[in-house]
Amino acid sequence: MFNVKPFNVMKVCMLITMFCLFTPTFVLANVSIIVHPSNDSSFDKASIKKIFLGKSKRFSNGKTAILISADHSDPATSEFNSKVIGKSSSQIKAYWSKILFTGKGTPPQEMSSNGEIINAISSNPDAIGFISADAVSDSVKVVATF
Numbered sequence: 001m002f003n004v005k006p007f008n009v010m011k012v013c014m015l016i017t018m019f020c021l022f023t024p025t026f027v028l029a030n031v032s033i034i035v036h037p038s039n040d041s042s043f044d045k046a047s048i049k050k051i052f053l054g055k056s057k058r059f060s061n062g063k064t065a066i067l068i069s070a071d072h073s074d075p076a077t078s079e080f081n082s083k084v085i086g087k088s089s090s091q092i093k094a095y096w097s098k099i100l101f102t103g104k105g106t107p108p109q110e111m112s113s114n115g116e117i118i119n120a121i122s123s124n125p126d127a128i129g130f131i132s133a134d135a136v137s138d139s140v141k142v143v144a145t146f
Helices: 006-022 045-052 075-085 089-102 114-122
Strands: 031-035 066-070 109-111 127-132 141-145
Touching: 031 075, 031 114, 045 066, 045 075, 045 141, 066 075, 066 114, 075 089, 075 127, 109 114, 114 127
Parallel strands: 066 109, 066 127
Antiparallel strands: 031 127, 031 141
């Protein structure tokens, strides 16, 4: 029937396995940190991280920050946690559980879609959030992209 040498089959299987291991199955997009267009605060990665960890409750302009986050199942959340906070989603969940338990803060309000986040931020000058960079509209101000 087929004249297949065992060595060749094994070699092909190994090549396919190597290809699958080193080829990403998906590419995550960048996330944009967004605020109301009137927010004149300055932002850098460190200040954004402090705000989203509840370590800083105010913007540089003195106004209280209202945190808005994509739903925990949204790929933008994992990307934000990894690129900005430097922790996994499970580490962030554990962090906020501890903060809530000790009464030292409240985690960001989760919203289920980019549109919902944009609407909330465009209607509240004190809100800050993140969305997938390709979903940004001109009703919000992008202060950083990661």
